[in-house]
Amino acid sequence: MTIKPTLQAGSQDGFIGREKLIAHSEEFRPRVVQVTNGVYVAIGYSASNVTLIAGRGGSIIVDTAANPVDAKAIVEAFGSHLVRPVKAIIYTHNHPDHTGGATVFAGDDSPGIYSHALLQSATPSMGRGQRDGGDAFGMHLPAEDFINAGTQLEYGRTTPHTRQGFLPPTNTFDGDEKPITIAGIALHLISTPGEADDNISVWLPEQKLLIAGDVLLKTFPNIAPLRGLPTRPVDQWITSLDKLLLLEPDFIVPGHMGVIENAAEARNALTAYRDAIKFVYEKTMEGIARGMTPEELVQQINLPEELAQHPYLQEFYGTVAWSIRGIYCQNAGWFDGNPTNIWPLPAKERAEKLVALSGGSAKMLENAEAALAGGEFQWAAEQADYLLDLEPGNRAAITVKMKALRELGERQMNATARNYYLSVANTLKARSLQDSDGLRHPA
Missing domain, CATH: 1.25.40.880 (Alkyl sulfatase, dimerisation domain)
Incomplete structure (x- = not known):
């Protein structure tokens, strides 16, 4: 275990954290990126990325933005790349920022709507009510206070997330993987739980392209969300990343922010993400076994330097400290072992x-x-x-x-x-x- 004093996110060492967060907003610059032949990604037009796959005689859409207004802007941005009919819409998971614009992409085309079976039972709630006006997404902050929302430029500040554009799945699977062919494109839908239990990653084997959903993001993962949700299943998240590493992708499209466009960077990002989550999980479990308290663990567990400096592990959205607390509570309950705290x-x-x-x-x-x-x-x-x-x-x-x-x-x-x-x-x-x-x- 690494033992040294730790400066948590938000430490009182000047405004370097704020400056890094400001620089992070560049990730959300609106643009359409051609990742490889026939695959285009709209980044920054909505809270999440939308991927267009050009097929034979039509198109496939992976994720649909946060609402119909954003979806219409993305249709316009795709321009002639979007060839109708849309043959299929694939949801990587049920979070409303990924599913709110499906009606716009579907139009009059009646596409198949694909997802994991768990999506239909998933709750799209964004967390419990928060006291004293606390808002982790900053939806009502004045413009002079707001920078970004960690994985997106803004969350519902301009156009609210709605369920008005959601279309229910018509084709689901409940196993680990489902190979399908749509519009002449071979796809593998792979169950990869992590940030969402129903998360799937979409693998295009011929192009060696991975559309990961939210199992990989350019920020330390939000394992234990501040806004009040259950701690994410860390062991499953690690397994999901192991599964994706075996694919050896040349390209990765994450659910938010920019794409990865070469095999070396793809392997490096997936490996670092897996290693960081595994490190925090294992060190927390070791500490629990030794009778350490959450406070002690937060002060003593730090990522190794090469992971702490990795661009995919900066604490813009989740943090190591919150992850430790969440893993502790998930595995050891609320009691920290100090009898003074039984009836405080x-x-x-x-x-x-x-x-x-x-x-x-x-x-x-x-x-x-x-x-x-x-x-x-x-x-x-x-x-x-x-x-x-x-x-x-x-x-x-x-x-x-x-x-x-x-x-x-x-x-x-x-x-x-x-x-x-x-x-x-x-x-x-x-x-x-x-x-x-x-x-x-x-x-």
């Missing part, structure tokens, strides 16, 4: 005691403001929370928390964390303004 004090009672120890509310507020001024933004936010546990309407504490969250958010490399910090900060600011106008009263 209620938050309000703990806050009362800590505030008293600090010398009272005024003194803790003074300490929180000093922490904020000294760049200890996390500690400032935590002290503000203790005060708010006792006085939810304490405007001075709300101000400290709001400013601390904004400082933390502005230092983020991880898009979902940035968006969550800043959306809560803006909610607190709005609440404070309402209180000052007498429109709200503290509980």
Whole structure:
């Protein structure tokens, strides 16, 4: 196990994380890329990529964008490359950013709609409701606060994701693989669970081209999403990547961001992705077996340098720390092994005691403001929370928390964390303004 202090995503070491996230937006520049003969990918026109495969007497579409508005823009961008009729639409998985524009591509062509059988039982929910106005996708952040959403330039900010353009599958399979031929094109639909249980990868053996879905993205995988979803099945994700490595693709089209256009880069990206997920999983399981707590594991598990620096493993969407926490809870449950935490004090009672120890509310507020001024933004936010546990309407504490969250958010490399910090900060600011106008009263 690698043991050293770790700076997590969003550490207080200046604004380098934000600058990296800004640079990452180049991945979402709208363009149509010809990957190889007869295969075109529309990148950046919607939340996810759409692939066009030119077949004999018609076309095949893999994934359909987030909504009909985006899908119409992609049809226009494809131009003469899109030859009707569309013979088939293939969903790599059920996430709404991949399935929302099918009606536009189908038109009057009545294509077969292909997916894994699990897609029909998959829930397209994007996570639980989030408290205090937190929004991991930043859908309602003002333009000056928003950079991107990690795997896409924006998620529902301009045109909402809808199910209006979804078409239900007409052809499904429930095994590991299904070979088919459509419009003279040989395809293999391969079950590759990872980010989604129903994810399939589409393999074109003659072209040695892999359309991976969301099992490979140019960001550290979102194994344990901040927005509130079950931890993804890490062991299955590793198996999926092993399966894809055996194909030895020359080209890879991921579900988001740019394509890979040579065999060496394809093998390198798949191998690094597999190795990073496996490393975090195995080190976390080793730590669990040794009785270590999630906090200890988060501080002590770091990717080896060659993986930490890999372009496909930068923490724009998922993070190592969140993955560790998710894997721990998934395999060892909520209890960290410390008996003090079997029946912890209620938050309000703990806050009362800590505030008293600090010398009272005024003194803790003074300490929180000093922490904020000294760049200890996390500690400032935590002290503000203790005060708010006792006085939810304490405007001075709300101000400290709001400013601390904004400082933390502005230092983020991880898009979902940035968006969550800043959306809560803006909610607190709005609440404070309402209180000052007498429109709200503290509980």
